[in-house]
Amino acid sequence: MPKRVDMEARRAELLEAVWRIIPRSGIAAATTRAIAREASVSNGVLSHYFPDKDSLLIEALRTAYARAHTRMREGTRGLVGLDAVRAIMLEALPLDETRLVEAQVGVSFWGLSLGNERLLEVMRTEWERFWDVLSFRVDEARSLGQLADDVRPDDLTHELIVLVEGISAQAVLYPSRVPTKRQVEILDSILKRVSAPTQAENAALE
Amino acid sequence: MPKRVDMEARRAELLEAVWRIIPRSGIAAATTRAIAREASVSNGVLSHYFPDKDSLLIEALRTAYARAHTRMREGTRGLVGLDAVRAIMLEALPLDETRLVEAQVGVSFWGLSLGNERLLEVMRTEWERFWDVLSFRVDEARSLGQLADDVRPDDLTHELIVLVEGISAQAVLYPSRVPTKRQVEILDSILKRVSAPTQAENAALE
Amino acid sequence: MPKRVDMEARRAELLEAVWRIIPRSGIAAATTRAIAREASVSNGVLSHYFPDKDSLLIEALRTAYARAHTRMREGTRGLVGLDAVRAIMLEALPLDETRLVEAQVGVSFWGLSLGNERLLEVMRTEWERFWDVLSFRVDEARSLGQLADDVRPDDLTHELIVLVEGISAQAVLYPSRVPTKRQVEILDSILKRVSAPTQAENAALE
Amino acid sequence: MPKRVDMEARRAELLEAVWRIIPRSGIAAATTRAIAREASVSNGVLSHYFPDKDSLLIEALRTAYARAHTRMREGTRGLVGLDAVRAIMLEALPLDETRLVEAQVGVSFWGLSLGNERLLEVMRTEWERFWDVLSFRVDEARSLGQLADDVRPDDLTHELIVLVEGISAQAVLYPSRVPTKRQVEILDSILKRVSAPTQAENAALE
DNA sequence: CATGAATGAGTGTTCATTCAT
DNA sequence: TATGAATGAACACTCATTCAT
Numbered sequence: 001m002p003k004r005v006d007m008e009a010r011r012a013e014l015l016e017a018v019w020r021i022i023p024r025s026g027i028a029a030a031t032t033r034a035i036a037r038e039a040s041v042s043n044g045v046l047s048h049y050f051p052d053k054d055s056l057l058i059e060a061l062r063t064a065y066a067r068a069h070t071r072m073r074e075g076t077r078g079l080v081g082l083d084a085v086r087a088i089m090l091e092a093l094p095l096d097e098t099r100l101v102e103a104q105v106g107v108s109f110w111g112l113s114l115g116n117e118r119l120l121e122v123m124r125t126e127w128e129r130f131w132d133v134l135s136f137r138v139d140e141a142r143s144l145g146q147l148a149d150d151v152r153p154d155d156l157t158h159e160l161i162v163l164v165e166g167i168s169a170q171a172v173l174y175p176s177r178v179p180t181k182r183q184v185e186i187l188d189s190i191l192k193r194v195s196a197p198t199q200a201e202n203a204a205l206e
Numbered sequence: 207m208p209k210r211v212d213m214e215a216r217r218a219e220l221l222e223a224v225w226r227i228i229p230r231s232g233i234a235a236a237t238t239r240a241i242a243r244e245a246s247v248s249n250g251v252l253s254h255y256f257p258d259k260d261s262l263l264i265e266a267l268r269t270a271y272a273r274a275h276t277r278m279r280e281g282t283r284g285l286v287g288l289d290a291v292r293a294i295m296l297e298a299l300p301l302d303e304t305r306l307v308e309a310q311v312g313v314s315f316w317g318l319s320l321g322n323e324r325l326l327e328v329m330r331t332e333w334e335r336f337w338d339v340l341s342f343r344v345d346e347a348r349s350l351g352q353l354a355d356d357v358r359p360d361d362l363t364h365e366l367i368v369l370v371e372g373i374s375a376q377a378v379l380y381p382s383r384v385p386t387k388r389q390v391e392i393l394d395s396i397l398k399r400v401s402a403p404t405q406a407e408n409a410a411l412e
Numbered sequence: 413m414p415k416r417v418d419m420e421a422r423r424a425e426l427l428e429a430v431w432r433i434i435p436r437s438g439i440a441a442a443t444t445r446a447i448a449r450e451a452s453v454s455n456g457v458l459s460h461y462f463p464d465k466d467s468l469l470i471e472a473l474r475t476a477y478a479r480a481h482t483r484m485r486e487g488t489r490g491l492v493g494l495d496a497v498r499a500i501m502l503e504a505l506p507l508d509e510t511r512l513v514e515a516q517v518g519v520s521f522w523g524l525s526l527g528n529e530r531l532l533e534v535m536r537t538e539w540e541r542f543w544d545v546l547s548f549r550v551d552e553a554r555s556l557g558q559l560a561d562d563v564r565p566d567d568l569t570h571e572l573i574v575l576v577e578g579i580s581a582q583a584v585l586y587p588s589r590v591p592t593k594r595q596v597e598i599l600d601s602i603l604k605r606v607s608a609p610t611q612a613e614n615a616a617l618e
Numbered sequence: 619m620p621k622r623v624d625m626e627a628r629r630a631e632l633l634e635a636v637w638r639i640i641p642r643s644g645i646a647a648a649t650t651r652a653i654a655r656e657a658s659v660s661n662g663v664l665s666h667y668f669p670d671k672d673s674l675l676i677e678a679l680r681t682a683y684a685r686a687h688t689r690m691r692e693g694t695r696g697l698v699g700l701d702a703v704r705a706i707m708l709e710a711l712p713l714d715e716t717r718l719v720e721a722q723v724g725v726s727f728w729g730l731s732l733g734n735e736r737l738l739e740v741m742r743t744e745w746e747r748f749w750d751v752l753s754f755r756v757d758e759a760r761s762l763g764q765l766a767d768d769v770r771p772d773d774l775t776h777e778l779i780v781l782v783e784g785i786s787a788q789a790v791l792y793p794s795r796v797p798t799k800r801q802v803e804i805l806d807s808i809l810k811r812v813s814a815p816t817q818a819e820n821a822a823l824e
Numbered sequence: 825c826a827t828g829a830a831t832g833a834g835t836g837t838t839c840a841t842t843c844a845t
Numbered sequence: 846t847a848t849g850a851a852t853g854a855a856c857a858c859t860c861a862t863t864c865a866t
Contacts, residue, residue, distance in 0.1 A: 022320065023320065024320075024321065025320070025321035026317070026318060026319070026320035026321030026322060027317055027318075027320070028318060028321070028322075029321055031859085031860065031861080032860075032861055032862080033859095033860080033861090041826085041827095042826065042827045042828060043827080043828060043829095043861095043862095044826065044827055044828060044829095044862090044863085044864085045825085045826060045827080046861095046862095047861095047862070047863080048825065048826080052861075052862080053860095053861060053862085104320060107316050107317055108316075108317035108320060109317065110313050110314075110316060110317060110375055110378060110379060111232070111233055111313055111314035111315065111316060111317040111318065112232060112233075112234060112317065113232070113378070113379060114228060114229060114230075114231065114232035114233070114310060114314060114378065115230060115231035115232035115234075115235055116232060116234075120379070123379050123380070124379075124380060127379070127380055127383075155391075155392075155395075158383075158388075158392075159392065161372075161376075162369065162372035162373055162376060162392075163368065163372060164372075165371070165372040165375040165376060166367075166368035166369060166370075166371040166372025166373075166375070167368055167372075169316055169371040169372070169375060170367075170368060170371065172316060172319070172320065173316060173319060173326070173329050173330075173333070174329075174330060174333055177364075186361075186364075186365070186368075189361075193399070216850090237834085237835065237836085238835075238836055238837080239834090239835080239836090247851075247852090248851060248852045248853060249836095249837090249852085249853065249854095250837085250838080250839085250851070250852060250853065250854095251850080251851060251852080252836090252837090253836095253837070253838075254849090254850065254851080258836075258837075259835095259836060259837085434732065435732065436732075436733065437732070437733035438729070438730060438731070438732035438733030438734060439729055439730075439732070440730060440733070440734075441733055443838085443839065443840080444839075444840055444841080445838095445839080445840090453847085453848095454847065454848045454849060455840095455841095455848080455849060455850090456841090456842085456843085456847065456848055456849060456850095457846085457847060457848075458840095458841095459840095459841070459842080460846070460847075464840075464841080465839095465840060465841085516732060519728050519729055520728075520729035520732060521729065522725050522726075522728060522729055522787055522790060522791060523644070523645050523725055523726035523727065523728060523729040523730065524644060524645075524646060524729065525644070525790070525791060526640060526641060526642075526643065526644035526645070526722060526726060526790065527642060527643035527644035527646075527647055528644060528646075532791070535791050535792070536791075536792060539791070539792055539795075567803075567804075567807075570795075570800075570804075571804070573784075573788075574781065574784035574785055574788060574804075575780065575784060576784075577783070577784040577787040577788060578779075578780035578781060578782075578783040578784025578785075578787070579780055579784075581728055581783040581784070581787060582779075582780060582783060584728060584731070584732065585728060585731060585738070585741050585742075585745070586741075586742065586745055589745075589776075598773075598776075598777070598780075601773075605811070628829090649855080649856065649857080650856080650857055650858080651855090651856080651857090659830080659831090660830060660831045660832060661831085661832065661833095661857090661858090662830070662831060662832065662833095662858085662859080662860085663829080663830060663831080664857090664858090665857095665858070665859075666828090666829065666830080670857075670858075671856095671857060671858085826866100827864105827865100827866085828864105828865105828866100829863105829864090829865090829866100830862100830863080830864085830865100831860105831861105831862085831863075831864100832860100832861105832862100833859105833860090833861100834858105834859085834860085834861105835857100835858080835859075835860090836856100836857100836858090836859105837855105837856080837857090837858105838854105838855085838856075838857105839852105839853100839854090839855080839856090840852105840853105840854100840855105841851100841852085841853100842850105842851080842852075843848105843849105843850090843851085843852100844848100844849105844850090844851100845847100845848085845849100845850100
């Protein structure tokens, strides 16, 4: 099925063009012409692979999310409970250039989603996917007795998601405020706090 | 006698038009014509009160932030330390319709700030203003002995700001996920965690 | 009749504003607002003194021509024939700042006159006025025997008018090419050429 | 196979549209819409061939000058000295409809050049080109002994250029005053005046 | 399929003019 | 009479989209 492969490859090139333009110049600069030029193709080619500009942009967003989810799946392989939670978060946070681009793309769409039902729908779907992935592991941690007794799993899941969105915004707007190290510190301080005390700690308390 | 106009009142009307359009239809729909129509004036009137559209939008953003800061000042009157921190957060979080609009306006600009130096500058300035207001009270709480020993003031300030941005994003994208009550719960759970144990608690531990 | 005086004074102020703007920034910059600002009056005042912008501009043109004609009348007082012709030309050529402004204003309107019947009419009227003034003196010179036999009065008049327009264009576009001295040289070389030979010259030829 | 378009031919059509509009309605009527309509294309097409309106208009001016220069080159083929000068002038003067259009276009820009540095630069460049072409032939005439002893070549060149500009202005403003025949008469009277006397004339004088 | 020329609606902005005060 | 706010048409320009080649 060579045609199919070419089709997907060309679509991917256009999506990557969007990912390069948004971090560099913002989503307002992501015109169809600019995208085509960035991808080194002609203007008209765009319509062969996407029904319209909105679909292309939304696909760029969805694919960015999908990449993160793929990484999460791979990153959690063989892990369970809080270890898996930590692995997921390390893929969701804008810790390196690749993840930062995803944050930049994501944040760029947040503002456009008001009054754009289609975009809101995509956002909601991705939110739920992230919630499901994360809450599954949090529940798992609870089952494994890794969570302190006063930690409610859904609250923790929610706290983690809010953290990702808050830090993503920070990374886009004030990158110097949230260097990699700082992000990991914040994450680990949360994980430490919600962890059930170890036997050693219990002993120390007594 | 010339026709007198309350310049500031007129400017405020236009800013309010922006605040109505953005939550309803998104910032992409905030064209000069739409703003004029929303404010029930003619197209050309914009140029009497703002040099250009960008200045109007940025002013709408800045004024939204300024309103929140005014409320913070009023809300913290007579309060100190963690009580003041809590009062500030209650004004910063999208707890009611008014604050939600501010969050919607703010989030709408986040995406536009990539590749827009002027907007980034505004964002940075507001960030620092918020940081100063909040960190002053957090430091105060530390001085008053209200913070647990292992809490670093700047980390707490940062955590609170990240929380505001994360919850603002949530409120814009998935309003049903962060009802007023939930937001206050999250805030109070943080404040409780960072508080120095009371004497009663200390006694209980012994 | 004080009202009358104020009326004329105010009209003059507006016309002078036009004369300042055109040399400095071109006729495209002569908007009603710019003219009002230059004259230190409000926008609306313009309509009290001129029915519309076109009338104001045309009046600015006509008044510039009128000033030159006044100077010609004064400059030729007591003169006849070629002396008067020379005096007229010295007032018509852009020899100093005042006359240069008139040239700049005049040339600025030339391009606008295409397709503007009203402006063309003004131009034609002024042309005839200039022709009449000049040809009267040229004819006078002929009567006084000041012109060489082979000089046709109307040709000379025409040549002089073409010279004024050509040099005016030069002065507007390439001021350094036609300094005062150069202009007078050109004028005098023409006048010398068309002059009847003096007795001394006649003697020399024999 | 892409739709092929003769880029230069298309640009020429737009320039010709400008050349039709300016003589008919003036340069103020040369809006982008009017130009597009005149060329029977849509508004947006302009931006394919010119970066902006100013560039289109300036190109229209430059091309008009270029056409004249091309004609001058062709018209002077095989000619030298005063014959070449005359040929050049016959192409520069608004002697027929084609040349009149060039004069109308040129004069239309004169007024706009005040306060427009870019346009002034174009004017200056064209002025120098014309000066070079003309002065080369005048110098040649001097070398060939065709000029009377008291004629300074640069003065003659300048006189001829001033004549072209003066007559161009006349042709635009009062076309009936400078019919073809009149223009040629004026030109030839100048050329005759500056010519070195022939042997026959010398003999007659003795 | 790919091209890129063409379209025309829509944008921000400017402007002469009007008119309530 | 003077003010300057208000109007709305017109402007140059950009853009997503279409479509002949």
